[in-house]
Amino acid sequence: MFSRLAYLSGGRGQPPSVGHQPVGGFILQQQYQNSFVRPPPPAPLSPHLQVRAQCDHHNLLGAALLVGPTLPSLASLDRWCGEPVKAILLPTSVFITNKRGYPVLPKGHQDMLAAFFKLGVQVVLTGEACHSVASPANVGAATAGGTAVAVGPDGEPLGFNITNPGEFHPLRPYWEYLCFLFRRLEAVGEQERQETSYRDYLQVPLQPLQDNLESQTYETFEKDLQKYKLYEEAVYKALKDRYLASTTEAMSPYDLPIASTSCSDGPSRNVVLMVVGAGRGPLVRASMRAAARVGVRLRVYAVEKNPNAIVHIQQMLRSEGWERDVTIVSADMRHWQAPEPAEILVSELLGSFGDNELSPECLDGAQRFLAPGGISIPQSYTSYLAPATSHKLHHDVKSYKDLEHFETPYVVRLHRHHLLAPTQPLFTFSHPNNDAPIDNSRYATVNFHRDPAAGAAVLHGFAGYFECTLYGDVLLSIHPPSHSENMFSWFPIFFPLREPVYVPAGAPVEMQMWRCCSPHKVWYEWAVTAPVAGPIHNVGGRSYWVGL
Numbered sequence: 001m002f003s004r005l006a007y008l009s010g011g012r013g014q015p016p017s018v019g020h021q022p023v024g025g026f027i028l029q030q031q032y033q034n035s036f037v038r039p040p041p042p043a044p045l046s047p048h049l050q051v052r053a054q055c056d057h058h059n060l061l062g063a064a065l066l067v068g069p070t071l072p073s074l075a076s077l078d079r080w081c082g083e084p085v086k087a088i089l090l091p092t093s094v095f096i097t098n099k100r101g102y103p104v105l106p107k108g109h110q111d112m113l114a115a116f117f118k119l120g121v122q123v124v125l126t127g128e129a130c131h132s133v134a135s136p137a138n139v140g141a142a143t144a145g146g147t148a149v150a151v152g153p154d155g156e157p158l159g160f161n162i163t164n165p166g167e168f169h170p171l172r173p174y175w176e177y178l179c180f181l182f183r184r185l186e187a188v189g190e191q192e193r194q195e196t197s198y199r200d201y202l203q204v205p206l207q208p209l210q211d212n213l214e215s216q217t218y219e220t221f222e223k224d225l226q227k228y229k230l231y232e233e234a235v236y237k238a239l240k241d242r243y244l245a246s247t248t249e250a251m252s253p254y255d256l257p258i259a260s261t262s263c264s265d266g267p268s269r270n271v272v273l274m275v276v277g278a279g280r281g282p283l284v285r286a287s288m289r290a291a292a293r294v295g296v297r298l299r300v301y302a303v304e305k306n307p308n309a310i311v312h313i314q315q316m317l318r319s320e321g322w323e324r325d326v327t328i329v330s331a332d333m334r335h336w337q338a339p340e341p342a343e344i345l346v347s348e349l350l351g352s353f354g355d356n357e358l359s360p361e362c363l364d365g366a367q368r369f370l371a372p373g374g375i376s377i378p379q380s381y382t383s384y385l386a387p388a389t390s391h392k393l394h395h396d397v398k399s400y401k402d403l404e405h406f407e408t409p410y411v412v413r414l415h416r417h418h419l420l421a422p423t424q425p426l427f428t429f430s431h432p433n434n435d436a437p438i439d440n441s442r443y444a445t446v447n448f449h450r451d452p453a454a455g456a457a458v459l460h461g462f463a464g465y466f467e468c469t470l471y472g473d474v475l476l477s478i479h480p481p482s483h484s485e486n487m488f489s490w491f492p493i494f495f496p497l498r499e500p501v502y503v504p505a506g507a508p509v510e511m512q513m514w515r516c517c518s519p520h521k522v523w524y525e526w527a528v529t530a531p532v533a534g535p536i537h538n539v540g541g542r543s544y545w546v547g548l
C-alpha cells in the first residue's frame with residue numbers, strides 16, 4: 001500500500017533526494033507503525049494533511065507516493081486525484097515476474113499507474129534490479145541520445161530517465177514495461193484534446209441575460225451537435241404526443257434530410273412554437289427538423305434580445321427558405337407582448353448549475369404567452385453538488401489574494417480533483433411555473449455521506465452540475481451519473497471555500513446553500529456546517545451576483 005509518504009519541496013533550498021533517503025511524512029509514519037507497543041490515541045490529522053496545513057497549503061508542496069506490494073482500497077486511492085501528487089515512487093521489489101522472466105506489475109498496480117499517467121504524474125523507479133533479464137543486442141541504439149523521457153497523454157513528460165545510453169541499464173526492463181503500460185493507454189479523443197487547455201482553468205460563468213454574447217461564443221455552442229439533437233428529439237416527442245398520439249409510428253432517424261413541412265397526416269393548422277433566447281437560431285433549426293419528421297407545419301417565433309445574433313437568424317431564414325415560417329422578434333422575452341399564444345416554448349438558458357444563468361426568471365416572464373396546457377422545453381432542471389478536493393483550484397483562487405474570488409463560483413473543466421462523496425440534489429425548477437406568487441429563492445441543507453474506507457481528506461469546495469428534463473424521457477445532463485453522451489457545452493461549476501476544511505475519515509460533510517433574489521440580481525450564498533461550521537460565503541451577493 002501507500003505505506004509511506006514523502007513531501008517534495010519545489011521551492012527554495014535543496015529538494016530532498018527522493019527514492020534514496022526517506023523524508024518528511026515518511027519518517028513520521030514509520031515511527032507510528034513500528035515504535036509504539038500500544039497504538040497512540042488517534043491523531044487529530046493524518047500526518048500528510050498535518051504537514052500541509054502547517055505549510056498553509058502552500059502550492060510548492062507536493063506529495064510523492066511510495067507504492068508497496070499491497071494497494072489500499074480504490075476509494076482511498078481515488079482521494080489522491082485531488083492532491084498535488086508530483087511523483088510515484090515505484091520500487092523494483094513491487095514487480096512480479098511473468099512467464100518469460102520479465103518484470104511486470106500486478107493488475108491493480110497497472111490500473112493505478114494508468115490513472116496517475118493521465119494526471120501527468122512522474123514515475124520514479126527505485127531500488128536495485130531484482131529480475132535477471134538478458135541484455136538485448138540493440139539497447140545502445142534504442143537509447144541513443146542519452147535520456148529517454150516518455151511523454152504523458154497531454155504532452156506532459158512522464159520522466160523516465162535512463163542515463164549511460166551505451167550500456168544495458170539494469171533498470172531498463174522495468175522502464176520498458178512502464179513505457180508499454182503508458183502506450184497502452186486509450187488514445188485521447190478529439191473532444192478531450194480540445195478541452196486539455198481548460199483543465200482546472202477557472203472561468204467566471206457567462207451572464208447571457210445581462211451581457212450580449214459574442215459571435216465566437218455562439219459558434220462554440222453550435223459545435224455541440226449532441227445538445228441540438230437532444231432538443232430536436234424533445235420537440236419531436238412533444239409534437240408527436242400532442243398531435244399524433246393516435247397515428248402510426250412517425251419517422252425516426254435523425255439524419256433525414258429536412259423535408260417539406262407540409263403534411264398530410266398532421267393537423268391542418270400550424271402549430272405555434274416559440275424559441276425564446278434563440279441566439280443565432282440552432283434551436284429554430286432543431287425545431288423545424290423535428291416538425292418535418294413528425295409531419296406538422298410550424299409557425300415559429302424566434303425571440304432574442306441580442307441584436308448581433310439576430311442578424312445570423314435572418315441569414316439562416318434566407319438560406320433555408322423559412323422566411324414565411326419564422327418570425328424574428330428582437331426583444332427581451334420578459335417584456336415582449338406576443339401576438340398569439342404558443343403551444344410549445346423552447347429555450348436553452350441553462351448554466352452549469354442549471355438555474356445560474358437565470359432561466360427561471362426569464363421563463364417566468366415568457367410563460368405569459370404559453371397557451372393553457374402548453375409545453376415548456378425544458379420541463380424542469382435540478383442542480384447537484386458534491387464536496388471536492390482540488391488543491392490546484394484552491395491555490396488558483398487563493399493567488400488572487402482577495403475575498404471576492406473566494407466568494408465567486410467558477411465554471412471549470414475539473415481534472416485534478418476528487419469528489420469526497422456522491423452528489424446530492426439541490427434546487428429544482430419546473431416550467432411552466434403555476435405557483436402564485438412565484439418565488440425563485442431557495443434554501444437547502446445538504447448532507448454528504450462518505451465511504452468510511454475513503455480516509456481523511458481536505459475539502460476545498462463544492463462541484464456543481466445540473467440534470468434537465470427537456471421533455472418526457474429526453475434528458476440533458478452534465479451530472480456525472482447521467483451525463484449526456486458526447487455533449488460538451490457545459491463544464492461543471494465550482495464553489496470554493498475560503499479555508500480548506502479537514503474532513504476526518506468517514507466523517508460526513510454538510511453544507512447549506514441559498515439562492516437569493518432581489519429585483520435586480522440573483523446570487524448564491526454557501527457555508528460548510530460539518531465536520532466544522534465555517535463562514536457564509538458571498539453574504540448579500542457582495543462578491544458575485546447575476547444581473548437581472
Ligand SMILES: C[S@@+](CC[C@H](N)C(=O)[O-])C[C@H]1O[C@@H](n2cnc3c(N)ncnc32)[C@H](O)[C@@H]1O
Pocket residue numbers: 208209212213218221222276277278279280281282283303304305306309331332333334347348349350362
Ligand atoms: C445560452 S444562449 C443559447 C442560444 C441558442 N438558443 C443556442 O442554443 O445556441 C442564451 C440566449 O438567450 C438570450 N437571452 C437570454 N435572456 C434573454 C431574454 N430575457 N430575452 C431574450 N433573449 C434572452 C441570450 O442573448 C442568448 O442568445
